[in-house]
Amino acid sequence: MSIQIQRKKTRQVSVGPVKIGGNAPVAVQSMTNTFTHDIPATVKLIHRLEAAGCEIIRVAVPDMPAAEAIRSIKNQIHIPLIADIHFDYRLALAALKAGADGLRINPGNIGSNKKVKAVADQARDYGVPIRVGVNAGSLEKDLRKKYGVTPEAMVQSALRHVELLRSFDFHDIKISIKASDVLTTLEAYRLLSSKTDLPLHVGVTEAGTLYSGTVKSAIGIGMLLYEGIGDTIRVSLTRDPVEEVRVGYEILKALNIRQRGPEIISCPTCGRCQVNLFSIVDQIESALMNKTIPIKIAIMGCVVNGPGEAKEADIGIAGGAGQGILFKKGKVVKKVKEKDLVKVLLEEVEKIEELRN
C-alpha cells in the first residue's frame, strides 16, 4: 500500500540550514522548558532533543540574560535556534545579535510600528525569518469585538501582522495560528492556507497532558497534514519536550509523510495471547529507541493470526506457549524459543540495518 499525501506548495524560508516550505520535508520542532539563561541545562536538553530527531529548537526569551545566553547555547548545539519574544522588541534585537536563526513574535504585542520595523530591519540584515505567531487566547480587541474568538478573527490577525512586516519590505515569514481547541485550530489553518502561500507552522496550543495532548495534536496536526497543510510541526505537551518530538514523528510516520526509525505494529493482545506481549514490546521499543532506520516491525501475540495480519511488516515475531516464530513479509522464517524472541528479532534488525548501509 503506498497512498501518498499531496502537500500544498508554499514559499520557502530557511531557519539556519533547515528549509521550511516549498518541497522541503515537514520539519519537526520543539521548545525548551529550561530557563534559557541556565545555559548548561538548556544545552543538555537540546542535545537530548537532537538525539530524538528535533530539527529546530525554540527558546523563550523573557529577559536580556536569556537573549544573551543564545550565543553560548548556539556554540554548543547542532540545530537552528528560534527566539520566542513577547512584549519587548529590544529582546528581539538582542536575540538576533546573539545569533538566533529565527524569531517568533506576535507583532501585536511588540508595540508601535516603529518597533516592529526595527525588528524587521535587523532580521532582514541577518537573513533571519520571523514567525508571526497568533494564539486564539491573545487576539486584538478590535478583532475579538468584530468576529469573536473565531478562525476568521485569528486569520485576520495573522494577515494583518504579515502585511505590517511586508510594509517594511520583510518577506521571510512563517505563520502559526493556534488554538487549544482542535476544531477551531483546523478551521483557522484551512482558512489561512486558502489565503496565503506563506509556509505554516502547525500545532495545537496548550494541548495538555500526555493522553489529551497526544490525541489533540495527532488529530489536529494529522488532519491538516493529511489535507496538505503544514510545513513544520510542533506538538505541545505538558511533558519532557523529547516526548513532543517523538509524537511529532509518530504523526508523520502514521501519515506516511516521513519515516524515522522503526515503526512497530503490535496487537493489543487478547485471550488468545500466550506470552507477555507488553513486556516484549517494551523491551524492543526501548532497544530500538535511537535507531533511525525506517523498518516496519510486527510484534504479535499469537502464531495463528500474527504473520498473516502483519504481512506488510518487514520483519516480525509472533508469540506462542514456549515457542514463537520469526517471520518476514508474512512468511515464517523459523521457530524461536519464547525466551529468545526479543534477542533474535533485535539481531535480525541489526542485520537488515547492515545490509541497507
Add this chain to the structure above:
Amino acid sequence: MSIQIQRKKTRQVSVGPVKIGGNAPVAVQSMTNTFTHDIPATVKLIHRLEAAGCEIIRVAVPDMPAAEAIRSIKNQIHIPLIADIHFDYRLALAALKAGADGLRINPGNIGSNKKVKAVADQARDYGVPIRVGVNAGSLEKDLRKKYGVTPEAMVQSALRHVELLRSFDFHDIKISIKASDVLTTLEAYRLLSSKTDLPLHVGVTEAGTLYSGTVKSAIGIGMLLYEGIGDTIRVSLTRDPVEEVRVGYEILKALNIRQRGPEIISCPTCGRCQVNLFSIVDQIESALMNKTIPIKIAIMGCVVNGPGEAKEADIGIAGGAGQGILFKKGKVVKKVKEKDLVKVLLEEVEKIEELRN
C-alpha cells in the same frame, strides 16, 4: 466556540441495552486481554474498564471453556459483552447460549454457508447482532488476487459477508474493516460508508505501542469521526485496555462529540514558567481521573499569558514564583500561594460539581 460535527445517520442495532448507530452516542468499547476462561481475572478487568467508561466489552472465545465462561462473567458485570469468534461456528453457538450480547465473526473463516446460517439463525433467535469484522491481513484469496490488499478488496469482503448474512434473513449487522495502516483504514471506511447504511465499528488494528498506537488511533478514528463516519470505536493499544478507553474518550472530547470527565488544557511550559507544572498537572489529573463531570480546566505556567490564553476554560490556575492565581473564564478570581494551587483548584472543581448536581 461550538463547532459541531454532523454524523452520518446509520441503521441502529442494539448490543444488550447499548444502541449503536442512528442517533445514539458514539459508544466506546474495548477488549479484554485476560484468558476468558479465567473468570475472576476477566471480571476484575471488566470492572476496571467499566469505571473508566467502557460501554461494551469484547472477549476472545478461542475454545469451549471460554464460551462457557461467558455466563458467569455476564452475571458479574454491568455492560454488554461481545464474543469474538474465529474458525469454529460451534463456539459462536455456545457463546450465544451462554448469554453473549453480540458476536464478532469473520464469516469467511467460519466455514461453509451452512455453518454461517446456523450462527445467523441462532443469533436472530436470541436477538443478538453480529459484527462482520474484516481485517486487511486476512482477506480472501480471490479478492487479494483481484484487488491486492486494498480498500476496495476490504470493502468487497465486508459486503460479501453482509450479503451472506442477509441471505439468511439476518439484518442486525455492524461492520468493521480495519488495517494497521492509517491511510488504508481511512480509505476503506470511507468507501464502505458510501456503500452501506449499516452502523460501523471504527478502529485501526494492531495500532501498536502507547505512542504510535495513540497517534494512529487518534488520526484514523478521529478523522473518520470528523467526517461523520463511525458509530462505535475501539482504540487498539498493546497496553492495559483501560488506556484504550481513556484514549477513546480523549478522541471524542477533542472533537467535541462526547464529554466525559474534565478536559485539562495545560501549557507545555517554557523558560517563562516558574513552577513545577509537570508535577502540578500530574497531581490534578490523578485526583480527577474518575470524575465524570465535563469541565474545562486550565493549568498554565505563567500568570502573564495564562488566564488570557485559557479564556475558554471554566476554571484554571496559573503559576508564579511563590504566588499564582485562580481564574474563571479568563478572569482572575484570587491570588493563591504556590503551594496551595492544587488544593484550591480541586476544591473549586468540587464546588462546581455540587452546583451542577
